[in-house]
Amino acid sequence: MSGIDSESSARVPRLLRVSAALSWRFVAVVAALYVVAQVVGFLATIMIPAGIALLLAALLSPAVSQLTRVGVPRGLATGLVLVGGLAVVGGVLTFVITEFSKGLPDLQTQVSTSLDTIQTWLKHGPLHLSDVQLQQYLDKVLQTIKDNQAEITSGALTTAATVGELLTGFILALFTLIFFLHDGDGIWRFIIRIVPGDVRDRADVAGRRGFASLVSYVRATAAVAVVDAVGVGIGLWAVGVPLIVPLSALVFLGAFIPIVGAVITGAVAVLIALVANGPVAGLVVLGVLIGVMQLESHVLQPLLLGRAVKLHPLAVVLAITAGLVVGGISGALLSVPLLAVLNSGIRSLLSDSDKEVEPKDVDVHEPQETGPKDTGGERVEDV
Template sequence: MSIDRGDIPPTRDSVPLGLRVSAALGWRFLVVVASLYVIGVIFGRLASLVVPLAIALLLAALLAPAVGFLMRHRFPRGVATVVVLIGGLAVLGGLLTFVVMTFVNGLPDLAAQLARSIDAVSGWLVNGPLQLSESQLRDFVDRIVKTLQDNQSGITSSAITTAATVGETLVEMLLVLFALAFFLYDGPKIWQFLIRVVPGGPRRRVDVAGRRSLAALVSYVRATGAVAVVDALGIGIGLAVLRVPLAVPLAALVFIGAFVPIFGAVVAGGVAVLIALVANGPVTAAILLIIVIAVNQLESHVLQPFLLGRAVKLHPLAVVLAIASGLLVAGIAGALLAVPLLAALNSAIRSLLSEADEHVAPADVRTSEPEESGPDEPGLDRESGEPLPG
């Protein structure tokens, strides 16, 4: 009796090994990409909620050491939270007021210098090697004016959109303050509530990983703040020595831009160089460019490796991709928040994969503030608050 080979279904061994491995990797890759896409879409739709919460989390990481300091000096947590919030708002409001007033006071001089620079450029175009006629320049200016008039409706609608954006920004700022107050006051309780959804077996590891990610976030915010101060002082002193107008607002811009790694300080320094070129000429701009490059090199090769250390060390490619992804999902705020959140996620994943952290108690992980008393103390069960045996 003969057997028709065509009637026998194919077995696993009949599929080439390379095809099986490629298929297994392929569908897993598609699942990961689809998951990341869905997460990106959700975050994009909820950006007005996610971004304020993320900013509040960063500010909480920055201000939590101050709350912990006051608590160690016998201040109640509520009083410490109120003092830190009011003090932080006072410092931030005073700094913004100083920067804005300095910018407004220096703006007329900059506008006058800009007009003189435009006249000098026009004279060079007429009398220089290009030998343009005044009628050609006048036609060029008329075209610019006509273009602005033709797009007046678009400019008006953009202004209305900007006004609506200002209203949304105010609402988001209130949400940041509201979330920040609760993160500072009830942070440990909120975390304990969140990890209750984790099954009992891996809950201890997840708790340790979360605390390590918080410690990494605190370290990142502290180190980035120190780097931003050094960048702002270095470039600000250069601006002051070279007598470039608006030195203080430009230094503040460098400070804010330094919180976006790689790109932020470069863009802010480029703005300062352009203003120096308009206000003081090419020689001053070239000197300032050298200062900006020197400060950026100091930041990249000395400050960041020394201050950030191994706890939040990220590959430059990962930083660039994180900033680009954050920019696509949530704009400038996404670019600002991408790297610190990536640092926290990186620390949490490393903790979950580390065999050494398997035997670490959550209370032994040093974060930015003292532990709450009660069921979270070492030696007490987290669910019942009863003493552990032994």
């Protein structure tokens, strides 16, 4: 009995030492992450355009590399890809704005008809509201708007300032994108010099694996976004909802925030269908949206994004939530690509198969080569 007591007492100090060691390391990691989050938030005006430029570089750099392989000078290839990309974006925006202008009168007419239907239902439906009661409710709404006029004006001024910040961020992102496309490899070689020489090649391979994962993520996300937009657009066309093209474009942009983006933008389409065409149209569009989300979750995400970034859905949701807390919509947009890059880079550093790989042998434009082969339990034992 005394032997057991002495053995237990000998274990307690070791347990305390291990717990204390883990505790201060955990505190140090949390403090470091907090400092990084504060720095990123303080430099958001610079970090967000640079992050968006990196995403665009991942999307456009394969085209630049393809042009250089056929003999086009890299500067000229960069210019051609940028001009072509801007022309496509400008053409799409012009088309969306034109379609929005054309569809707005029909939307106003249908909304007016729907409001008349709602008013008739309020009068003759289960509520049996009189004209006096409806006018009182309307007066309350108008009075609320008047009482909050200062806040509304302030919000308008804030929106104007935000537009100015967006324009500045766009110029900075475009300027940064030019250098990423023209000399991205040279910029990376300069950055990697801060790593000690004995592990520089491993860090170089891991970084290239991370960028390859980013290229795969952008390609896969763009494909998923196209499917979401086309599916929702077909549903809107089937029930005769106006503004099909603008709403489909909104769903396309929202799909770049995995899992939640297409749901939120699709809900806007459902709301407009409900207001403009009534509850039956709203339910039809809702059913189409649910079907598209099921297709994305069970087919497209595992087939495309799952192979590209190898992230668990829970990790994606938590990353989006953290991005929203730290950086709002921009943080949600950039959080999953950042997680994909870190995941692929860390997997490379922990992989024995990447020890003998030369940095020049890693093709960052090949989606199937975004990371080393998973060694399963052996790698876990090494860790």
